[in-house]
Amino acid sequence: MHILSFLVNFGVNLFALDNESHTAMDVAASRDRMDCVRFLDAASSQQTNQNPKKVANLKKEAIKEAEKGIQLCEKVKKKHQSKMDKMQHRADNTGSVSEASMASAFSKGGTMSGINEQFSKLIAADKSGSLTARVKGTLQKNRPQNQSVPSRGQNPDSSLSLSTRRELYERDFPVYKQPVEVGCFSLDSERRFFNDGRQMRYYVEPDRSPNFDLRDGYKDRFIKRDDSVKEKLDHMLRWILANRSKLSARGTTASSCDLDIDFVTWRGHLTKLLTAPYETREGWQLAVTRFRGTLYISEVETEAARRDQENRTERHEEMMYWGYKFEQYTCADTVHGQPDPGGVLNTNEAFCTVVQTRLADHRLLFSGEVDCRDKDPNAPAAPACYIELKTSAEICTPKQRSNFHRFKLLKWWAQSFLPGVPRVVAGFRDEEGVVVAMETFPISKISHLIKNEHNCWKPTVCMNFCSDFLSFVKHIATEDNPSVVYLLSWEPRRDVTFSVHRDSPYCFLPHWFVEEMTSSQPSHQS
Ligand code: A3P
Numbered sequence: 001m002h003i004l005s006f007l008v009n010f011g012v013n014l015f016a017l018d019n020e021s022h023t024a025m026d027v028a029a030s031r032d033r034m035d036c037v038r039f040l041d042a043a044s045s046q047q048t049n050q051n052p053k054k055v056a057n058l059k060k061e062a063i064k065e066a067e068k069g070i071q072l073c074e075k076v077k078k079k080h081q082s083k084m085d086k087m088q089h090r091a092d093n094t095g096s097v098s099e100a101s102m103a104s105a106f107s108k109g110g111t112m113s114g115i116n117e118q119f120s121k122l123i124a125a126d127k128s129g130s131l132t133a134r135v136k137g138t139l140q141k142n143r144p145q146n147q148s149v150p151s152r153g154q155n156p157d158s159s160l161s162l163s164t165r166r167e168l169y170e171r172d173f174p175v176y177k178q179p180v181e182v183g184c185f186s187l188d189s190e191r192r193f194f195n196d197g198r199q200m201r202y203y204v205e206p207d208r209s210p211n212f213d214l215r216d217g218y219k220d221r222f223i224k225r226d227d228s229v230k231e232k233l234d235h236m237l238r239w240i241l242a243n244r245s246k247l248s249a250r251g252t253t254a255s256s257c258d259l260d261i262d263f264v265t266w267r268g269h270l271t272k273l274l275t276a277p278y279e280t281r282e283g284w285q286l287a288v289t290r291f292r293g294t295l296y297i298s299e300v301e302t303e304a305a306r307r308d309q310e311n312r313t314e315r316h317e318e319m320m321y322w323g324y325k326f327e328q329y330t331c332a333d334t335v336h337g338q339p340d341p342g343g344v345l346n347t348n349e350a351f352c353t354v355v356q357t358r359l360a361d362h363r364l365l366f367s368g369e370v371d372c373r374d375k376d377p378n379a380p381a382a383p384a385c386y387i388e389l390k391t392s393a394e395i396c397t398p399k400q401r402s403n404f405h406r407f408k409l410l411k412w413w414a415q416s417f418l419p420g421v422p423r424v425v426a427g428f429r430d431e432e433g434v435v436v437a438m439e440t441f442p443i444s445k446i447s448h449l450i451k452n453e454h455n456c457w458k459p460t461v462c463m464n465f466c467s468d469f470l471s472f473v474k475h476i477a478t479e480d481n482p483s484v485v486y487l488l489s490w491e492p493r494r495d496v497t498f499s500v501h502r503d504s505p506y507c508f509l510p511h512w513f514v515e516e517m518t519s520s521q522p523s524h525q526s
């Protein structure tokens with residue numbers, strides 16, 4: 001309110017419009033800021049009464065300025081699109097796999113049917129951003145014909161960067177094929193890897209207001225995973241070695257890579273990419289290595305994250321336990337079993353799904369931890385039977401609801417949409433850590449829930465940014481060498497930049513993986 005009254009007294013145009021033709025009063029109303037609405041309403045009535053002609057001019061000026069803003073936005077988008085097209089063109093020429101071979105990779109065994117092509121639309125339920133409609137047709141493909149192709153092994157131009165500005169990614173929803181589970185693995189109470197689903201848990205539906213005490217057991221029945229141990233991609237790499245025959249290029253399909261996969265990573269790293277255009281606090285660093293045609297992406301802890309982790313308060317530490325405790329109250333170890341909230345909670349244990357999918361022309365293989373599955377034997381096949389469990393502070397005011405929609409649902413949506421997990425079951429807790437209400441959020445309904453939030457996040461922006469980021473990576477990470485790391489760094493409100501490191505501590509592909517992949521061929525299972 002102070003800023004608002006300062007600006008009005010300073011003489012700003014009260015009738016100014018944003019790129020979606022909203023006045024300041026519209027924005028205030030959409031955010032339930034009735035104090036601001038009343039103030040702006042009174043100020044505009046006063047100006048209209050005093051000098052209606054001047055107000056008419058101000059309104060005209062506002063429309064002109066908004067049009068200018070939209071034009072500028074279109075220009076920036078065109079420039080970005082042209083840059084991405086150039087990168088794509090170069091990536092195509094440097095041996096990326098063609099559409100035809102990608103199609104063949106996903107038509108095997110009928111797992112990727114035509115119906116699945118519609119996955120993006122069904123589960124995201126948001127095909128394009130509102131601005132996209134207005135500037136439709138301006139993003140013409142403009143492929144340059146005479147680009148020189150950077151040779152492999154040559155460092156790319158490190159001044160290249162990638163913007164995370166939201167408006168650049170407001171275009172049609174990219175193709176995102178229905179993720180197919182190609183396997184799973186488990187980590188036991190000592191973090192040992194097993195190539196099976198032994199840690200899978202089954203969801204047991206609680207009462208609508210279950211009164212779970214999430215603080216119970218924090219002091220005496222909690223074994224916390226040592227998060228100073230950086231596991232990088234190791235568990236996924238173990239899974240790849242154990243399941244190589246499921247992934248390798250088969251038959252006569254010409255492919256420049258062994259695995260028929262462009263990117264291998266954790267789901268959590270992709271979640272960070274999806275949410276980057278809306279992230280205002282935490283940056284990230286991602287290490288990328290190209291090895292036998294596949295790009296491996298592994299997170300590097302930033303200095304800021306390390307400091308935050310060291311300086312966590314006791315309350316924060318305890319609150320991080322609450323989410324796991326909620327899982328213990330709602331999950332059983334066997335299909336007919338019951339949860340055991342009196343047992344020891346060990347966060348080393350995990351069940352992870354491994355899924356394969358395609359985003360635009362990027363073939364992805366990633367893994368993510370899954371909380372539990374539907375215990376109904378008639379439930380659909382994985383990943384559609386999986387359930388993500390979440391806790392959140394109870395919502396008591398419109399402002400809290402709005403924040404929940406704008407920030408929390410973005411993270412929940414991104415995390416589950418990626419592997420095709422269709423629902424989130426949430427426990428809402430009070431200040432004391434007691435779950436007072438339960439609610440299920442189907443992922444496909446989340447974009448409807450947030451529709452009325454002004455200037456809210458858009459699924460299409462998240463997915464387009466991720467797709468362009470992966471194109472950027474393909475373009476810069478050209479040298480196929482397990483001891484070369486391309487380090488991509490990002491801070492909120494900055495562009496993504498990168499640096500190249502040889503034989504450095506950033507190297508993350510272990511010798512056992514490189515040797516096994518280099519020395520032996522997978523045995524093909526029929
Ligand atoms: P909530 O999600 O209920 O907060 P996930 O939901 O991804 O399965 O993670 C399970 C729980 O681990 C979380 O429960 C939270 O308690 C904890 N957790 C996961 N990532 C975290 C992070 N980055 N910071 C704090 N807590 C985290």
Ligand code: MG
Nearest residue numbers: 371388389390
């Ligand atoms: Mg969870």
